[in-house]
Amino acid sequence: MSARDLDAREFFFGHKACAGCGGSLAVRIALKVLGERTVAVLPAGCMSAVGFNFPQLAFTNNALITPFAAAASVMTGIEAGLRRRSVKNVRVVGFAGDGGTADIGLQALSGAIDRGDNILYICYDNEAYMNTGIQKSGLTPHGARTTTTPHKGSRRPKKDMLAIVAANGVNYTASASIGYLDDYMRKIKKAAGITGAKYIHVLAPCPTGWGVNTDETVEIAREAVDVGFWPLREYENGTWITNRAPSRPQDLERHIKRQGRFKIEKRYQED
Amino acid sequence: MRSFISGNDAAAAAVHLARPQVISAYPITPQTTVVERLAEFVEDGSLDAEFVHVESEHSALSVAMGASLAGVRTFTATSSQGLLYMAEVLPYAAGGRFPVVMVNANRSLALPWNIYGDQRDSLSQLDSGWIQAYAENAQEVLDLTLMAFRVAEDPSVRVPFMVNLDGFHLTHTYEVVELPEQAQVNVFLPDYDPGENQIDFESPRNFGFSAGPEWNASFHRSHHEAMLRAWDVIDQAERKFHAIFGRRYPGGVDAYRCGDAEYILVTLGSVSGLCRETADSLRDHGVRAGILRLRYLRPFPHEAVREVLSPAKATAVLEKDISFGGAGTVFTNVRSAAPAQLNVIGGLGGADISKERIAGIFESLIQGESGVKWL
Numbered sequence: 199m200s201a202r203d204l205d206a207r208e209f210f211f212g213h214k215a216c217a218g219c220g221g222s223l224a225v226r227i228a229l230k231v232l233g234e235r236t237v238a239v240l241p242a243g244c245m246s247a248v249g250f251n252f253p254q255l256a257f258t259n260n261a262l263i264t265p266f267a268a269a270a271s272v273m274t275g276i277e278a279g280l281r282r283r284s285v286k287n288v289r290v291v292g293f294a295g296d297g298g299t300a301d302i303g304l305q306a307l308s309g310a311i312d313r314g315d316n317i318l319y320i321c322y323d324n325e326a327y328m329n330t331g332i333q334k335s336g337l338t339p340h341g342a343r344t345t346t347t348p349h350k351g352s353r354r355p356k357k358d359m360l361a362i363v364a365a366n367g368v369n370y371t372a373s374a375s376i377g378y379l380d381d382y383m384r385k386i387k388k389a390a391g392i393t394g395a396k397y398i399h400v401l402a403p404c405p406t407g408w409g410v411n412t413d414e415t416v417e418i419a420r421e422a423v424d425v426g427f428w429p430l431r432e433y434e435n436g437t438w439i440t441n442r443a444p445s446r447p448q449d450l451e452r453h454i455k456r457q458g459r460f461k462i463e464k465r466y467q468e469d
Numbered sequence: 470m471r472s473f474i475s476g477n478d479a480a481a482a483a484v485h486l487a488r489p490q491v492i493s494a495y496p497i498t499p500q501t502t503v504v505e506r507l508a509e510f511v512e513d514g515s516l517d518a519e520f521v522h523v524e525s526e527h528s529a530l531s532v533a534m535g536a537s538l539a540g541v542r543t544f545t546a547t548s549s550q551g552l553l554y555m556a557e558v559l560p561y562a563a564g565g566r567f568p569v570v571m572v573n574a575n576r577s578l579a580l581p582w583n584i585y586g587d588q589r590d591s592l593s594q595l596d597s598g599w600i601q602a603y604a605e606n607a608q609e610v611l612d613l614t615l616m617a618f619r620v621a622e623d624p625s626v627r628v629p630f631m632v633n634l635d636g637f638h639l640t641h642t643y644e645v646v647e648l649p650e651q652a653q654v655n656v657f658l659p660d661y662d663p664g665e666n667q668i669d670f671e672s673p674r675n676f677g678f679s680a681g682p683e684w685n686a687s688f689h690r691s692h693h694e695a696m697l698r699a700w701d702v703i704d705q706a707e708r709k710f711h712a713i714f715g716r717r718y719p720g721g722v723d724a725y726r727c728g729d730a731e732y733i734l735v736t737l738g739s740v741s742g743l744c745r746e747t748a749d750s751l752r753d754h755g756v757r758a759g760i761l762r763l764r765y766l767r768p769f770p771h772e773a774v775r776e777v778l779s780p781a782k783a784t785a786v787l788e789k790d791i792s793f794g795g796a797g798t799v800f801t802n803v804r805s806a807a808p809a810q811l812n813v814i815g816g817l818g819g820a821d822i823s824k825e826r827i828a829g830i831f832e833s834l835i836q837g838e839s840g841v842k843w844l
Contacts, residue, residue, distance in 0.1 A: 260673045261676070262678075263678060267527055267557075274523075275491065275538070278536050279537070283539065306531070
């Protein structure tokens with residue numbers, strides 16, 4: 199799957215996302231891969247905040263906002279209802295942020311995976327609660343400053359969501375990055391062809407929260423993969439595959455230093 | 470067919486007859502036997518529905534809401550802490566105008582922990598935008614649940630419906646219940662027609678959106694007006710119900726010997742029978758006592774309450790609820806329609822309410838007592 203095969207139609211536009219938003223690119227591209235017979239389910243978060251301001255509704259496919267903790271459960275209900283009505287050839291896809299996935303929505307996601315529901319859950323990970331003003335989430339990496347870890351940065355490592363969903367018994371899971379769209383698109387297409395619960399975790403930088411320029415989103419997302427900060431992996435039938443080995447691990451320090459969020463004042467630095 | 474069953478069995482029987490296509494529920498005492506029966510019906514094939522095993526009440530209602538959006542009839546059931554755990558989703562389902570039907574087994578709220586019946590759970594959720602009705606006996610549980618689907622799904626209403634029954638007093642006691650025939654129910658409650666509020670692949674829609682200050686009130690006003698329109702729909706449903714099944718229901722309130730009553734006691738739920746018996750005894754001793762049982766709390770039957778209570782000398786409200794630092798919630802609601810002097814708080818955490826104590830409430834009214842009093 200490449201940009202050449204991509205549907206020319208747009209399903210997510212006219213929204214109010216910030217310049218350089220990685221999340222909106224993740225949603226836009228995913229819907230182009232999945233097509234118009236897709237129901238998009240979004241809990242509270244950046245993409246629901248920018249996409250559903252009545253009367254300016256930004257999805258041209260069926261889409262809705264769910265309660266924050268309920269994305270996976272509402273997806274289950276939609277899938278069950280459509281199946282009962284024998285509606286064929288449809289996909290139920292979720293777009294939840296890192297907080298909506300790894301924190302408040304984790305229980306419902308675990309329930310949906312446990313039931314083996316036929317849903318595709320996509321976590322667009324910008325590594326903090328960006329919509330509410332950059333607060334720490336369970337997916338904020340160690341050392342990243344947020345407005346709730348304002349000086350010292352997060353003291354905890356990022357939760358390993360892929361390992362969590364794999365342990366819950368997910369049918370297919372993969373990490374992805376908006377810096378490698380061909381890989382992201384391929385994984386969405388693959389997941390759409392698998393029955394059962396699927397989970398894709400796409401790194402979607404937020405220039406505002408990360409402290410990079412708005413024209414650096416894609417570059418920083420690509421670099422995160424190249425330096426080994428965010429490996430591209432896939433898990434299927436109990437086996438892990440690494441899709442792309444880090445090509446320049448020596449640039450890891452530079453990758454971290456160029457992001458404002460990792461700049462810690464000397465007096466707050468710890469060993 | 471007459472059958473000797475519990476209130477929970479009656480609820481499950483009604484849901485079976487109503488033919489929902491998606492049921493989702495999480496277990497909590499004393500609701501459990503409702504969903505156990507439904508799971509049995511689904512597994513034995515007598516009910517062609519999807520039973521979704523969720524990991525919480527929050528998800529139970531979220532699944533029901535999603536299925537409703539997909540265009541099918543849905544049901545869930547809960548109680549007490551479970552109702553509060555799904556509290557976030559209650560106004561969501563109501564604001565989204567998803568006609569989910571829920572049975573709530575009224576139970577006390579922690580702390581202190583208590584599994585027995587009072588009505589603090591549902592009364593705390595009166596503002597969530599759901600229709601709320603309260604049954605007095607197992608037959609009414611069955612009948613109200615059938616009516617709930619019809620009223621909630623009516624195109625002029627489209628509001629979710631909560632049927633309440635007293636924990637243990639109704640959920641786990643057995644009574645003779647008349648079970649309707651499926652063919653008759655199919656006439657009363659045709660297959661679900663989701664109307665426009667559903668996923669549509671021909672003409673895709675966005676749902677559950679944001680509405681800023683300039684639009685917000687118009688959505689809420691339309692919801693409020695739908696609740697008020699529900700009275701006509703409830704009335705039509707009760708007439709149709711009477712025509713098909715032969716049982717007549719009186720709308721928002723059930724007034725007993727109130728016509729010439731000087732003293733009226735307002736009640737809710739299963740305690741009402743004993744209250745009526747007490748009123749009969751008091752009348753034998755020359756006290757003109759009446760009982761006004763509220764059947765619906767949302768929409769609130771303002772007119773009916775005003776009409777019945779206005780001529781009385783004094784009114785008391787007996788309720789299994791207290792809004793701490795205020796008064797009982799039922800009392801506050803009744804007083805929004807008509808004068809009521811005395812609010813008696815009793816039956817909390819399943820405490821017994823005796824005939825003697827009920828007679829004592831009338832004695833207090835005669836003595837001119839007012840305010841909040843603990844039974």
